[in-house]
Amino acid sequence: MSSDASPLTFTGFGGLKLAAEGFGNPEQPVVLLLHGGAMNRRVWRDAAVALAAAGRYAITIDLRGHGQSEWAKDGRYDLDAYAADLRAVLDQLQTRPVVVGASIGGYVAMAAMADGGSALASGLVLVDAGLTMEPGESQRVSEILRRHAKGFDNIEDACAGSAELSPQHRASSPESLRRHMRQDAAGRFYWPWDPQFLSGVDNAALNALQGKVSDLKIPTMIMRGEDSKVTTEADIANLRALMPSAEFIQVEAASHHVASERSDVFNATLLEFLERRLPRAPITYEAGSDARTLRDAMGCFGTGVVVATTRGAEGSPDGLTANSFTSVSLDPPLLLVCIAKSARSLAAFESSGSFAVNVLHIGQQLDSARFARRAEDRFSAAEWETWETGAPILKASLASIECDKHAWHDGGDHIILVGKVRRAAFEPRRDPLLYFRGAYRRLHLT
């Protein structure tokens, strides 16, 4: 198996260039690896080679101000800036990778995925990253980094400084260290980190994530080094309480740098997690297998969301949320929507000679939820009007289309309701509410 890596460049927040490398076949499912503070992407090399050998495409990336990535000219090394970098990278990948983040890399992953951002990734692995940094160890590392911020006179001093930092920073030889250090015109050696990054991420920023990480609806694994001085058992217990569906593994004989201290255990655990929770092979439905898998397959087709409305036999407004809507014909103007035979509102659509389809915009997610929930007074909270047929038209929808009933076909456990359009009005400026893989989405226009 080749361990060759291809250089990659991403554009982060504010146009900052981020250096990265790809290992393996880019057609395979992507795993994006984020290192910790005062590290660089090279710490993932073993893991990246193992991932590529297991049929994944591993991308290792230097965080801003680290390794070969650009330094932030404005000195921004706060969690929001790192998270905006990650979101920009995920946008550029055009696939939803599994994100593996160690230490600060883990904090960055959580920050980028909080507040609904988890739709950008398919899985998350947090390596010795809780929501609190124990001050002792981070202060020790900061103190060493600050002490040497003005660089080293010679490579031997740099070797000694690196060894003091952590066993992971100890260079195998002065020559190998020389390759990774910056050297200025006067011959001084500098670690490849912008010293300003040290003041970037603090416990206040991490604590602010407390209420935001609980709803990550993607397979997640939390790892801790048993002897870690940065992430305590109590930190991890707190994180696990916030993310009850996350898997947890504590790695023995490892401290903060789990992936390099116990690369054998780390690689095996990561690969096993990926194969089990995020298998590479496509998931298959065969006629007769479970409906859930078929639903998931159908959920690969991204749609908009509509509320179909009509009047019941007594004239009361009725309707439901649907995404099985499609335009059918321009001449004559026809559309269809499929309504479950089990839907309570089906009787109203059956008895009425007309109905309307209201296409929802991004601000109408609550309307969508209300028209999908049972036992809700769906219309009292909605602003609506009527046009010619009396079918309720939800005001301020992205589009509303009023129809005469044209056909009523059997469609298995649904009815295919075909309408002939009488009138349609739409709002040209707003974005649609989208639905994909069982979750609401918004347009990402690049």
Ligand SMILES: Cc1cc2nc3c(=O)[nH]c(=O)nc-3n(C[C@H](O)[C@H](O)[C@H](O)COP(=O)(O)O)c2cc1C
């Ligand atoms: C995004 C989304 C799309 C839906 N699409 C459909 C659909 O196409 N057809 C359908 O019958 N139900 C669909 N539903 C489910 C109904 O909205 C839901 O079952 C509703 O409670 C039915 O209301 P009723 O039983 O009062 O008629 C969808 C729900 C959501 C959230």
